[in-house]
Amino acid sequence: MKQKSENAIVSLRNIYVEFDSEVILNHINLDIMDKEFVTILGPSGCGKTTTLRIIGGFLNPDEGDVYFEGERINKLPPHKRNVNTVFQKYSLFPHLNVFDNIAFGLKLKKTPKDEIKKKVHQMLAIVDLKGYEKRSVAKLSGGQQQRVAIARALVCDPKVVLLDEPLGALDLKLRKNMQQELKEIQQKTQTTFIYVTHDQEEALTMSDTVVVMNNGNIEQIGTPADIYNEPVNAFVADFIGEANIINGTMIDDCRVKILGHELECVDKGFGKNTPVDIVIRPEDIEVVKPEEGQLTGTVTDAVFKGVHYEMTVMCNNCEWLIHSTLCQEIGTEIGMRIIPYNIQIMNKMFPTANNEFTATVVSSDKENNSIKIDIEGNIIEIENQYFQEDTNLFIVLPPDGLHIAGDGKGDLNDVYIESVIWKGEHNEIILESDERKWIMQSDQDEQVATYCPISFDFSKAVFTPTDKEES
Amino acid sequence: MKSKKLSIPYLIWMVVFTLIPLATIIFYAFTNKQGNFSFEPFQNAFFYSDVFVRSIWIALVSCLICIILAYPMAYIMSRCKERTQNLFVMLITIPMWMNFLLRIYAWVILLQNNGPIDTALSILGINANLMGNAGTVVLGMVYEFLPFMILPIYTVMSKIDNRLIEAAQDLGSNSVQIFKKVVFPLSIPGIISGITMVFVPSASTFLVAQYLGGTDNIMIGDVIDKIFWTDQNTGSAISLILMVAILIFLVLMNFFGDEEAIS
Numbered sequence: 001m002k003q004k005s006e007n008a009i010v011s012l013r014n015i016y017v018e019f020d021s022e023v024i025l026n027h028i029n030l031d032i033m034d035k036e037f038v039t040i041l042g043p044s045g046c047g048k049t050t051t052l053r054i055i056g057g058f059l060n061p062d063e064g065d066v067y068f069e070g071e072r073i074n075k076l077p078p079h080k081r082n083v084n085t086v087f088q089k090y091s092l093f094p095h096l097n098v099f100d101n102i103a104f105g106l107k108l109k110k111t112p113k114d115e116i117k118k119k120v121h122q123m124l125a126i127v128d129l130k131g132y133e134k135r136s137v138a139k140l141s142g143g144q145q146q147r148v149a150i151a152r153a154l155v156c157d158p159k160v161v162l163l164d165e166p167l168g169a170l171d172l173k174l175r176k177n178m179q180q181e182l183k184e185i186q187q188k189t190q191t192t193f194i195y196v197t198h199d200q201e202e203a204l205t206m207s208d209t210v211v212v213m214n215n216g217n218i219e220q221i222g223t224p225a226d227i228y229n230e231p232v233n234a235f236v237a238d239f240i241g242e243a244n245i246i247n248g249t250m251i252d253d254c255r256v257k258i259l260g261h262e263l264e265c266v267d268k269g270f271g272k273n274t275p276v277d278i279v280i281r282p283e284d285i286e287v288v289k290p291e292e293g294q295l296t297g298t299v300t301d302a303v304f305k306g307v308h309y310e311m312t313v314m315c316n317n318c319e320w321l322i323h324s325t326l327c328q329e330i331g332t333e334i335g336m337r338i339i340p341y342n343i344q345i346m347n348k349m350f351p352t353a354n355n356e357f358t359a360t361v362v363s364s365d366k367e368n369n370s371i372k373i374d375i376e377g378n379i380i381e382i383e384n385q386y387f388q389e390d391t392n393l394f395i396v397l398p399p400d401g402l403h404i405a406g407d408g409k410g411d412l413n414d415v416y417i418e419s420v421i422w423k424g425e426h427n428e429i430i431l432e433s434d435e436r437k438w439i440m441q442s443d444q445d446e447q448v449a450t451y452c453p454i455s456f457d458f459s460k461a462v463f464t465p466t467d468k469e470e471s
Numbered sequence: 472m473k474s475k476k477l478s479i480p481y482l483i484w485m486v487v488f489t490l491i492p493l494a495t496i497i498f499y500a501f502t503n504k505q506g507n508f509s510f511e512p513f514q515n516a517f518f519y520s521d522v523f524v525r526s527i528w529i530a531l532v533s534c535l536i537c538i539i540l541a542y543p544m545a546y547i548m549s550r551c552k553e554r555t556q557n558l559f560v561m562l563i564t565i566p567m568w569m570n571f572l573l574r575i576y577a578w579v580i581l582l583q584n585n586g587p588i589d590t591a592l593s594i595l596g597i598n599a600n601l602m603g604n605a606g607t608v609v610l611g612m613v614y615e616f617l618p619f620m621i622l623p624i625y626t627v628m629s630k631i632d633n634r635l636i637e638a639a640q641d642l643g644s645n646s647v648q649i650f651k652k653v654v655f656p657l658s659i660p661g662i663i664s665g666i667t668m669v670f671v672p673s674a675s676t677f678l679v680a681q682y683l684g685g686t687d688n689i690m691i692g693d694v695i696d697k698i699f700w701t702d703q704n705t706g707s708a709i710s711l712i713l714m715v716a717i718l719i720f721l722v723l724m725n726f727f728g729d730e731e732a733i734s
Contacts (some may be wrong), residue, residue, distance in 0.1 A: 056641060058640075058641075077640070078637070078640040079640050079641070079643045079645055080643075083641075084641055085638070087634055087638060089634065091632065091634040091635050091637070093635060093639075095656045095657055104639070104642050104652070105642035105643050108648060108652075109643060152642065153641075156642060156643070
């Protein structure tokens with residue numbers, strides 16, 4: 001698999017990383033172009049920092065190759081890579097002053113003294129810290145330390161600068177300024193920046209390319225506008241900006257059914273009568289008179305946000321978020337119009353509408369009309385069902401047949417919450433147990449990238465015995 | 472206000488057990504047996520100047536050997552897994568649970584004529600008097616005080632943020648350079664407190680030299696111990712000189728240390 005794209009300065013091929021039998025990066029491929037500002041965006045625990053550490057050389061992937069300008073550098077230690085890092089907590093050397101911190105890399109390269117002096121001064125000018133040479137780094141503010149860290153990385157003249165959530169510890173105003181400055185520094189120095197963040201706004205403002213990651217996978221790579229306007233799935237749509245994500249059905253090319261209404265759209269190729277996820281951005285919904293709308297609803301909440309009003313509209317039990325410069329009174333009946341171009345159709349993240357799996361009956365009780373089945377080593381009792389022992393069952397369990405065990409004692413424990421998406425009426429949660437993924441419907445909000453116990457409600461399930469030999 | 476009130480018992484403690492004894496020592500040091508102001512005790516103290524110099528010398532040598540032994544040990548420990556680190560700390564502190572005199576006796580038994588080591592050496596054809604020389608005193612001191620050198624250096628080293636080491640790597644340092652430019656400068660405070668904790672007690676210690684060094688190698692601590700029975704004034708004067716000497720040493724040490732840490 002030694003292939004690399006033209007112009008790619010860093011290429012990751014089939015990278016796989018595991019810690020304590022937990023998959024951190026699941027065979028990812030990524031090309032980073034020269035002189036680009038690339039942002040790796042994702043929630044905490046998605047593997048973005050691990051990706052950065054692999055490029056920096058601090059971590060060796062369990063599988064896969066890292067290429068730098070076409071050369072495989074898996075075995076190259078960090079100090080031999082032409083890459084410098086701006087660390088999350090800056091990691092400035094406390095025993096050195098500002099000048100010596102910045103000069104650290106140059107001194108190691110045996111750069112002549114007057115050249116070091118010249119370069120450090122130039123760098124200090126770029127990061128706006130002229131005259132700070134002799135200051136102790138411990139006495140600088142967060143923003144100043146940040147800039148020293150950036151200067152320290154840039155002064156070595158690396159081909160690639162890695163930035164690991166460098167603005168995370170700064171307050172909002174300083175962060176905005178620094179975003180601007182970083183972008184300017186990147187353009188001035190014509191260096192490739194690989195920037196890791198969980199802040200979607202930061203990613204959209206600064207980057208040429210955004211890489212959206214979730215749970216060890218790359219979900220989408222594209223320009224900020226692409227990612228915002230044409231998210232590939234509900235996760236990306238939900239993570240970037242605000243969005244109404246709802247279930248729908250693709251009737252045919254360019255025809256989609258939402259909440260019982262058939263609307264025109266521009267997407268093709270999903271097949272006929274396919275369940276899909278639909279994204280409509282709150283600012284893309286036009287508020288009109290009820291009789292002129294494609295959909296109608298009642299305003300239940302309106303909040304002034306400065307530039308616009310944020311309204312919540314209930315339409316067939318489904319919550320819609322609308323941004324509009326005109327406020328509608330709470331309780332008003334309104335019409336909503338969406339132009340076809342603004343309806344973004346996406347494939348469902350979960351391949352099937354229900355949970356479909358097979359399990360074996362481990363014991364059965366005719367008197368009480370109940371059976372016990374084995375799911376991933378957990379024995380679960382099911383009432384009001386009877387099948388003979390050792391029967392293989394094909395089970396279809398709808399999303400509302402799963403719930404989080406509030407008492408902490410679930411049928412399956414330590415199930416990983418991969419994504420939680422608000423679908424207007426309820427949350428659609430995708431879970432991952434040891435062997436399979438599950439789809440769950442819930443009214444509660446859950447925290448992504450955490451673990452929870454789940455229980456099954458098999459009264460909603462459909463059981464079909466299958467041939468023993470088959471499974 | 473509250474914290475001030477809370478500090479009163481400690482203040483009383485310090486006045487009763489530190490300041491008053493100190494004042495008493497100073498008073499005795501500057502008076503003769505009749506209780507009149509006099510420099511006589513210092514003149515008497517001068518008689519022991521060679522013991523004094525030897526004590527400082529032995530303390531310095533012991534301290535230096537402790538650093539040489541402790542530093543790599545502390546470095547290795549700080550690089551280990553946390554469980555291994557805890558095990559090391561326990562192994563280092565276990566000897567300290569035993570009485571100090573007992574440990575010195577153990578050395579006497581090991582090293583005395585016809586003792587196990589002496590016998591083993593004479594089988595190999597080496598006949599040496601293992602006891603009663605300055606080397607044995609230094610050995611006893613190093614054995615006694617090594618943990619006090621390892622632990623502070625280890626504590627400081629284990630607190631060095633691993634990200635600083637990664638940052639140094641990132642900027643192009645190999646492992647030797649990481650040590651020279653990051654680990655060593657950041658561990659200096661540990662060395663300084665280690666020196667304080669080893670040099671001060673070993674300069675003023677007694678009994679170790681008496682047991683291991685014989686009569687020719689007694690140290691100033693032993694002199695104070697002996698002399699106090701008969702002449703409290705001279706004993707006080709020697710104590711005072713020792714105290715001032717140690718104080719000067721520590722001030723120099725800290726001054727030097729600060730300079731080092733900055734440059």
